[in-house]
Amino acid sequence: MLPNLSPAVATLIGFTAIILWSLLAALTAAAGQIPAFQMNAMCFGIGAGAAMLLWVRQPDRARALRQPIHVWAHGIAGLFGYHALYFAALRLAPPAEASLVNYLWPLLIVLFSSLLPGERLRAFHIAGALIGFAGVATLSFNADLSARPEHALGYALAFAAALFWSAYSVLSRRMSNVPTDAVVGFCAATAVLSLACHLIFETTVWPASIGAWSAIVALGLGPVGAAFYAWDIGCKRGDIRLLGVSAYAAPVLSTLALVASGFAQPSLALWLACGLIVLGAIVASSDRVFARRR
Numbered sequence: 348m349l350p351n352l353s354p355a356v357a358t359l360i361g362f363t364a365i366i367l368w369s370l371l372a373a374l375t376a377a378a379g380q381i382p383a384f385q386m387n388a389m390c391f392g393i394g395a396g397a398a399m400l401l402w403v404r405q406p407d408r409a410r411a412l413r414q415p416i417h418v419w420a421h422g423i424a425g426l427f428g429y430h431a432l433y434f435a436a437l438r439l440a441p442p443a444e445a446s447l448v449n450y451l452w453p454l455l456i457v458l459f460s461s462l463l464p465g466e467r468l469r470a471f472h473i474a475g476a477l478i479g480f481a482g483v484a485t486l487s488f489n490a491d492l493s494a495r496p497e498h499a500l501g502y503a504l505a506f507a508a509a510l511f512w513s514a515y516s517v518l519s520r521r522m523s524n525v526p527t528d529a530v531v532g533f534c535a536a537t538a539v540l541s542l543a544c545h546l547i548f549e550t551t552v553w554p555a556s557i558g559a560w561s562a563i564v565a566l567g568l569g570p571v572g573a574a575f576y577a578w579d580i581g582c583k584r585g586d587i588r589l590l591g592v593s594a595y596a597a598p599v600l601s602t603l604a605l606v607a608s609g610f611a612q613p614s615l616a617l618w619l620a621c622g623l624i625v626l627g628a629i630v631a632s633s634d635r636v637f638a639r640r641r
Contacts, residue, residue, distance in 0.1 A: 352580065352584055354584060354585050354586060355585075356585075357580050357581055357583075357584035357585035358581055358585030358586045358589055358590060358593075359585075360577050360580045360581055360585070361577060361578055361580060361581015361582065361585045361590045361593075362581065362590065362593050363573075363574075363577045364573075364574040364575070364577040364578035364581065365590075365593060365594050365596060365597050365600075366600065367569045367570045367573065367574035367577075368570050368574055368597055368601075369596070369597045369600030369601045369603075369604060370565075370569065370570055370601075370604055371433075371446075371566070371570040371571075371601070372437065372442045372443070372445075372446040372601050372604065372605055372610070373442075373601070373604040373605050373607075373608045373610060374562045374565055374566045374569075374570065375434065375437050375442070375562075375566065376437070376442045376605070376608070376610045377558065377559065377562040377608060377610075378554060378559050378562040378563050378566065379552075379554055379555055379556075379559045380438070380552060381552055381554065381559075381563070382545060382549035382550070382551070382552055383431060383434035383435040383438060383549075384431065384541045384542070384544040384545035384548065384549055385541075385542075385545040385549055385551060385552065386434050386563070386566075387427070387430050387431055387434060387537065387538070387541030387544075387545075388538050388539075388541035388542040388545055389538075389563055389567065390430075390538075390563060390566045390567040390571035390572075391426070391430070391534045391535070391537045391538035391541060391567070391571060392535075392538040392542075392567070393563070393564060393566075393567025393568060393571075393572065394534050394567045394568065394571050394572030394573075394575070395531055395532075395534035395535035395538055395572075397567070397568055397572055398531045398534070398572070398576065399531060399535075402531075408528045409528075411525075411526040411527075411528035411529045411531075411532070412528075412529060412531075412532040414525060414529055414532075418522060418525055418529065419532070419533070419536070421515065421518055421519075421522065422515075422529065422530065422532070422533030422536075423533055423536050423537060423540065424511070424515070425511060425512065425514070425515025425516075425518075425519075425533075426515075426533050426534060426537045426575065427536070427537040427540050427541065428508075428511045429508050429511040429512040429515065430508075430537070430541075430571070431541065431544070432504045432505070432507050432508035432511060433445075433449055433504075433505065433508040435501075435504050436448075436449065436501045436502070436504035436505035436508060437501075438501070439498065439500050439501030439504065440498040440500075440501025440502055440505065441498065441611075442605055442610050442611065443602060443605050443610070443611035443617065444498065444501075444502070445498075445501050445502065445504075445505045446505075446598070446601050446602070446605070447482070447598055447602075447620055447621070447624070448502050448505035448506055448509070449505040449506070449508050449509050450509070450594075450595075450597055450598040450601070450624065451479055451480070451506065451509045451624070452508075452509035452510075452512045452513045452516075452594070453513075453591050453592070453593075453594030453595050453597070453628055454475060454476060454479040454591070454595070454624070454627055454628050454631060455509055455510065455513035455514075456513045456516050456517060456587065456590070456591035456594070457472065457475065457588060457591040457592065457628060457631040457632050458472055458475075458476055458513075458631065459513055459514065459517040460517050460520075460587050460588050460591060462517075463517065463520065463521075471630055471631065471633050472631050474630050474631070475627045475628060475629070475630035475631025475632070475633075476627065476631060477627070478623055478624075478626050478627030478630055479623070479624050479627030479628065479631075480627075481623050481627075482619075482620045482621065482622070482623030482624035482626075482627060485616050485619045485620040485623060516578070516582050516587070517582075517587065519579060519582040519583055520582055520583060520587055522583070523583040523584070525583075527576055527579045527580055527583075530575050530576055530579050531576075533575075534571075534572070534575065588632055589632075591628065591632065592628050592629060592631075592632045594628075595624060595625045595627075595628040595629075596625075598620075598621050598624055598625070599621045599625070602617055602618075602621055
């Protein structure tokens with residue numbers, strides 16, 4: 348799939364995933380109080396089904412599903428693990444706060460990519476990480492958006508989701524020989540696992556309005572669908588460090604989407620948190636940024 352992409356084009360494709368993910372929190376909130384595993388099953392089912400429709404005229408692409416067990420384990424752990432944690436976090440903490448905690452994953456990608464062959468962790472990587480955490484801490488300065496003890500589990504789940512996704516993204520670089528079409532299988536498996544967990548642990552709650560159904564379909568086609576295929580291309584063939592830095596546009600775009608849709612109120616603390624997180628990513632990637640300028 349797309350065998351002749353240049354690194355620059357692959358990086359640009361990866362960035363489209365970031366734009367789609369900036370809508371994730373707002374669309375999830377608009378979908379209503381759907382249980383986390385049920386949400387996972389519905390959205391991943393839509394995302395996988397839509398992609399499989401493209402195989403009708405190209406059935407040979409289904410051969411991409413023939414992968415070793417460790418590839419399947421990596422894909423399912425990344426997609427299923429991350430989204431189960433993230434959706435649960437949005438149910439246990441306010442969407443704006445949980446999203447900002449979760450959006451530490453771009454900074455973690457920068458840090459983890461420094462541990463890849465040929466890279467090493469340096470002082471400015473650590474400094475960038477501390478600045479990013481300081482951005483999350485500024486949420487406590489606002490009366491309406493603050494880190495409260497009753498939301499602690501939601502924040503912990505959001506951070507765990509960030510760890511899952513950053514590890515999945517960096518390890519994808521080590522599996523660059525796996526075609527992007529394999530991600531369709533990962534999405535389908537995640538939908539099945541989520542459905543099983545839903546039937547065991549949750550009570551079904553159907554969307555209450557056409558707007559909620561529309562939000563779920565939009566999630567499946569965009570942030571929980573096309574975005575994964577674009578991100579896979581970017582991580583495997585593009586500049587993963589630059590993608591990590593670029594991904595810090597997502598918290599700002601996500602916050603704007605939440606404010607525009609009425610799920611959060613604009614505040615100085617919110618913008619300061621976004622600014623610090625972006626600054627942290629730039630500091631952590633300063634070697635690549637200045638190298639590109641030279």
